[in-house]
Amino acid sequence: MGIIVEKLEKRYEASNGVTLTYLEDPYPVKNAAGERKLLVIFQPVGTEGKEDRFKFPYSLIDGLRYYNCRKIYIKDNFGELGSFYIGLNGSTNIYSAVQEFLMKKISEYKILKKDVTFYGGSKGGYASLAHGFDLGVGNIVSAIPQFKLFDYISRWKPIMFDVFPTAVNDSIKDYYNNFLKTKIVKGYNKPNVFIVTSRKDELFEDHVVPLIETLRESGCRPHVWENNEEYVLRHNKVVENSLNEILTMISMCLSDEKIRDFFQ
Template sequence: MADQAKHTRRIFTGVDTTGAVPIEYRFSHARNGNRHLVVVFANFTAPDEYGWGNGVLDKVRGNILWIRDSFEGANSYYLCKRMDFSLEQSVAGVITRVMHSLHLTPQDVTVFGSSKGGSAALFYGLKYGFGNIVASVPQFNIGSYVLDGIPSAARLMMGEVTERNVAVLDAVLPDLVMASPHRNANIYLITSPQDEQYLRQVQPFVQLFQGYSNFNFIYNDSVLITGHGKVTLRNLPTLMGILNLLVDGVVPRIGLITNGGEVPEPDLAAIEQFLKDTSQVRGDSFPRPVITSPPAEAVLPPNGVAITGFAPGGVRVSIWENGKYVASAPVAADGSWSWQADRAFTAGRHLLRVFAADASNIQSERSDVVFTIDGQAPRTQHTITEAAPLPPAPVVTEPVDNSYVPGPVVRLSGHAPGAVRVDLAIGEHALGSAPVEDGLWTWQPEWGWRGGGHTVEVRAAYADGRVSGPGQVGFVVAGALARNPTLLQRYGG
């Protein structure tokens, strides 16, 4: 979906670790005391795995809970990992705790999503009895779909990809539609015959909704729809209209309509306690990083910015300036970490903000590093020793930069003469490390890559503690081209 204007709603982020699987979420309070909760599930192309999180829901008047679908670097349909459905129970637990914190009932909840998110909306709505379900172009045979199109999701969800496991996941949603006791739910299923998935993934299952008292089938037969992703875009005004009607308690059907019920000064104590307890930043139990160098207000040369410290309990530290990501550095087993800038800093005063994160992406409070860059200033006791010239960045030979690879398993290799290891990352997220032997290195993850574009940075680490600047490789993993004309033009020929 196209980028929207910047958000006008305040967004809270958190990780609920109450269940067996930690669940990351975002939350935004309702406008004007509205008494409703919209739960949003992500599709496969959602930025950062949060669906509809780009501002398009800013005018929805209810409380909004976005739930992230990213586990071990892949998607799960919010259902299972290696056929263990405790993930589903953990997701349901987050929704229930937020609902109760807002003093709402299941009838005050709308579950909403498109594609993969539409399947999740139907599943959670029908299994847990939420009042309203809005599902755009869902898949019903989930196992077959991930087997054919999203191999990384298939491996995560099934563990061992077998015919039996495919059949089990194919039956989850159809069996639930036939057996669910919640047949009074207000269901809005949006689709189109122009959707390439319609004949296999939607049409055979519509008849299963016979006996549901308010099943609405929105069938958009528009020649302007050219594929799966376009169905939701073409129906966006309808979707937003349905959401706000449901949030206001207006169910689009013939019959008695009860509207209103706002609470101008609602009791927010419970939801605020939930947000506090599950906040992604846990300063009370996760200490902020300790900065050991440079000292506060040090004067540094433009090319001499290096930071060291300790972050017990973290797996990495993340460094930011003026709200923009700068770099990340791994935390060693003893809690130590170090970072050497690979660029010159401009003259003047700089404030870098550093936080630590653990394996569940729980974050510490922030620590500040303040220094001044003055290339003409003489060295003082507050100036750290000038760092040695940065060693050369590693060279990535496989895969070829800007290439298209079949996936889901992608091996990276290259050379870094003189280094002892290379560290790989995507943005601030560390992927892993590989030893360098005779100048050569190879790294292959145990997990499969999600379909789509990826840019990996590789840095070389040396025995004397120096770390090189990044070598970089970009590639596209199979599974995204058919859904993305831009990638098809660039990589598909």
């Protein structure tokens, strides 16, 4: 990596007592056109068995180096492997803190919400959708996101059960399984949504299919791109084999509207 992350990390103390760790513009904007665009990057699930500094790495810092826009990388270093940017032990305090932080930065930068793009893969993809619809941003690029959170953690990541309350009943299960759906349905703004997925992803049928249905039923027209090539073997191989397409989508979101019109 071309930069020393630890020296550039910042902390945000939210009004509810949560401390967020983030990285802001490691490679600065070039001009006024870049200053009016914001790209927020949410992180995937942490890596088991690693020390904290290696367990929760930032995504695409060097990969986005030449993108002329403001960038914020938000770390989800709570719990065993992250909190899905929601909270731990049944709390939503981290979710509230992230919302507060992002609203403050958007206001500080004097950026219109239509010029804000959220990106994330897997857990980050889930967060980009939930926070994106809640805040009413202009664009969301979400790769291989989960949809039914309780079902996902129960089956695939039981180590992350610390997201839920100690006592789990059917009401709690429904709340977390419908958390993202509720944000999409109640979202006052219908952003441009790009979904990167694969039929070889273990989550495709149970998560991606109902997600796309919900987006369409809510009035969105998601742009869905499937990478079903033979070298894509499972969930955690989709993003690394689809970076050209992911970066293209982010580029389109950040580009001038005249360029977008050219490709339509």
